[in-house]
Amino acid sequence: MNPDGELCVETLSLYKVYRVGHVVFPALKDVNISVKRGELLSIMGPSGSGKSTLLNLIGALDRPSRGRVLIDGIDIFKLDDDRLAEFRNKKVGFVFQAFNLISRVPVLKNVELPLVAGGVPPRVRRVKALKVLRLVGLEDKMHRRPTELSGGEQQRVAIARALVTSPSIILADEPTGNLDTRTGKEIISSIKSINKVMGTTVIIVTHDPEVAKATERTIYLRDGRVKREETNIKERP
Amino acid sequence: MRFTDIIRLSSDALMERRVRAALTILMVVIGASLVTALRGMTAGTYRYVVGQFGLLGANVVIVLPASSSFRMTETVRDRLSHVESVLEAVPFIQNLVLMEAHGESRQVPIIGIDQSKLSLIFPSIRVCQGRLIGYQDSTGILLGYSVAYPSGESRPFASYGESITIYYSGEEGGREVLKKRSFRVKGILEYVGTSTFFIPIDRMASISLPAANSLFERKGVYDGIFIVVEDQNLVDKVVEDIRRIYTTSLEIYSAKTIIQTAQNVMGSIELMMSGVAAVSLVVAAVGILASLYTSVLERTREIGLLKALGFKSRDVMSLFLGEAAIVGVIGGTIGNIFGVILAHVLSLAMGKFREHAYTELFAIPYTPPIFRPEIFIYVGIFTVVLSILSGAYPAWRAARLDPVEALRRE
Numbered sequence: 001m002n003p004d005g006e007l008c009v010e011t012l013s014l015y016k017v018y019r020v021g022h023v024v025f026p027a028l029k030d031v032n033i034s035v036k037r038g039e040l041l042s043i044m045g046p047s048g049s050g051k052s053t054l055l056n057l058i059g060a061l062d063r064p065s066r067g068r069v070l071i072d073g074i075d076i077f078k079l080d081d082d083r084l085a086e087f088r089n090k091k092v093g094f095v096f097q098a099f100n101l102i103s104r105v106p107v108l109k110n111v112e113l114p115l116v117a118g119g120v121p122p123r124v125r126r127v128k129a130l131k132v133l134r135l136v137g138l139e140d141k142m143h144r145r146p147t148e149l150s151g152g153e154q155q156r157v158a159i160a161r162a163l164v165t166s167p168s169i170i171l172a173d174e175p176t177g178n179l180d181t182r183t184g185k186e187i188i189s190s191i192k193s194i195n196k197v198m199g200t201t202v203i204i205v206t207h208d209p210e211v212a213k214a215t216e217r218t219i220y221l222r223d224g225r226v227k228r229e230e231t232n233i234k235e236r237p
Numbered sequence: 238m239r240f241t242d243i244i245r246l247s248s249d250a251l252m253e254r255r256v257r258a259a260l261t262i263l264m265v266v267i268g269a270s271l272v273t274a275l276r277g278m279t280a281g282t283y284r285y286v287v288g289q290f291g292l293l294g295a296n297v298v299i300v301l302p303a304s305s306s307f308r309m310t311e312t313v314r315d316r317l318s319h320v321e322s323v324l325e326a327v328p329f330i331q332n333l334v335l336m337e338a339h340g341e342s343r344q345v346p347i348i349g350i351d352q353s354k355l356s357l358i359f360p361s362i363r364v365c366q367g368r369l370i371g372y373q374d375s376t377g378i379l380l381g382y383s384v385a386y387p388s389g390e391s392r393p394f395a396s397y398g399e400s401i402t403i404y405y406s407g408e409e410g411g412r413e414v415l416k417k418r419s420f421r422v423k424g425i426l427e428y429v430g431t432s433t434f435f436i437p438i439d440r441m442a443s444i445s446l447p448a449a450n451s452l453f454e455r456k457g458v459y460d461g462i463f464i465v466v467e468d469q470n471l472v473d474k475v476v477e478d479i480r481r482i483y484t485t486s487l488e489i490y491s492a493k494t495i496i497q498t499a500q501n502v503m504g505s506i507e508l509m510m511s512g513v514a515a516v517s518l519v520v521a522a523v524g525i526l527a528s529l530y531t532s533v534l535e536r537t538r539e540i541g542l543l544k545a546l547g548f549k550s551r552d553v554m555s556l557f558l559g560e561a562a563i564v565g566v567i568g569g570t571i572g573n574i575f576g577v578i579l580a581h582v583l584s585l586a587m588g589k590f591r592e593h594a595y596t597e598l599f600a601i602p603y604t605p606p607i608f609r610p611e612i613f614i615y616v617g618i619f620t621v622v623l624s625i626l627s628g629a630y631p632a633w634r635a636a637r638l639d640p641v642e643a644l645r646r647e
Contacts, residue, residue: 088544117238
């Protein structure tokens with residue numbers, strides 16, 4: 001197998017339909033995308049184009065109406081809910097627009113949280129959490145509460161949390177949406193360096209063209225379909 | 238997920254809303270402590286009641302007139318003594334008097350009875366000083382141990398051989414007057430430590446039947462008659478026979494009927510208190526439900542996050558059940574402790590209230606609560622189970638939240 005061409009994510013004629021009462025709203029229509037291992041991909045599109053829905057399906061937060069999602073060759077929606085939760089835990093790291101940190105516990109505990117779900121012993125958790133906190137440069141703030149941190153720092157904590165299980169893919173939904181431009185840039189460059197150093201596949205949903213431009217490839221969605229794809233030259237030696 | 242992590246995360250969550258948690262726990266404490274206190278007090282009273290019959294001849298029946306119009310005379314005694322299987326019919330006269338010795342006075346219940354029959358009725362009583370009072374002795378008096386030697390006092394109230402004065406209210410020319418008469422202490426009973434048949438042997442005095450008859454001007458009317466039956470197995474039959482003769486004019490108390498009466502009274506008190514305890518536990522359960530449910534609503538987003546991070550539905554459920562269980566464990570433990578304190582305080586208060594009743598013959602004095610160790614375990618387990626059951630619905634709601642929906646919630 002050609003390691004460079006190995007697929008990390010593959011969606012096969014993916015459909016998602018939402019029903020609100022009698023109103024049927026198709027969010028995704030026949031979406032077929034492939035993401036190579038280690039790729040840094042962005043998904044763009046106007047509001048309601050289905051980009052978050054797609055991201056949620058790749059992250060196994062939601063089940064499709066039709067079609068399949070393969071992650072590392074596994075047809076994830078053949079798994080039952082518990083296996084799916086384990087899959088999310090081991091293979092996927094989420095980064096949210098609103099950071100979603102738990103404010104009552106310190107940074108370190110927030111980062112350890114995915115490992116708690118995985119039943120990892122406390123000592124191992126600590127070592128792993130410290131490692132990823134060092135990676136995002138926040139080990140000195142590990143005992144602080146998230147609310148004592150700046151927005152950029154909070155998002156870096158969230159990135160550390162996403163990384164702590166060494167997932168094969170990181171899914172970031174508007175990770176810069178709550179940040180000012182400069183901090184947003186910093187976050188994107190953190191994500192890029194993680195992608196490069198650790199080889200983690202990253203998919204960023206954004207509607208900021210600047211962010212999209214910083215990724216290797218951009219998929220444009222519109223009305224639940226893939227409109228076009230663009231390879232952003234530069235980098236990738 | 239590890240058990241220790243469930244406990245840690247659950248207690249973190251409780252600590253974040255500590256006022257609410259504390260109030261919820263308080264509700265559980267109230268319910269649990271009522272149950273514990275109730276059980277302890279009932280057990281204490283029950284042991285006391287049962288203890289009444291350790292000293293009493295189980296073959297003794299007490300017969301009292303059902304109304305004041307019934308004259309319980311020697312004729313009645315004679316008739317009762319001829320009922321089949323009756324060994325003796327021992328009449329008694331009782332009254333409450335003021336007793337004075339060494340310039341000190343106190344209220345003492347006094348019983349006039351043929352003292353040669355005393356050991357038939359109370360097989361275990363012994364004279365520690367002097368002797369019993371003869372039937373014709375009109376000035377001799379037999380004191381219960383605590384009358385002669387009041388507990389907590391350094392010197393005796395009255396000693397053997399000393400003279401005491403008795404004040405009592407009598408009638409003269411149609412109006413009430415205070416009369417007095419002197420007696421000599423001719424005997425003191427050994428300490429019994431408990432009252433028997435609700436008769437406080439240690440705290441009362443006894444004179445001969447004729448002396449009581451003349452002293453209280455009864456003109457041959459007794460207050461009651463102790464019936465000594467040949468064998469305790471014949472008691473029920475004798476009670477029936479007496480009932481057949483006198484129907485409702487006599488109240489008949491056997492060891493059995495007294496235990497039953499006491500149990501009925503205790504049963505209704507217990508039922509009432511059980512009701513209060515049950516209501517307060519239900520309130521506590523609803524409290525846990527409400528507080529956890531609110532918590533689920535407030536933490537919807539957090540629950541969505543946990544699911545995104547790989548927590549299974551059952552992990553989320555465990556976290557909320559964990560909170561309920563912690564509330565139950567803390568509430569149950571504090572409830573048990575408070576229950577013990579509450580039972581003692583209530584028993585003491587009721588004992589104080591009954592202290593006035595000490596001067597009556599058939600009164601239950603202060604009975605300390607008794608706690609068997611199992612009761613704490615029962616209350617603890619019950620409280621925790623109840624808490625977990627109350628937490629089940631909110632926990633289930635949390636577990637089945639859709640993560641996408643939950644994360645979208647503000």
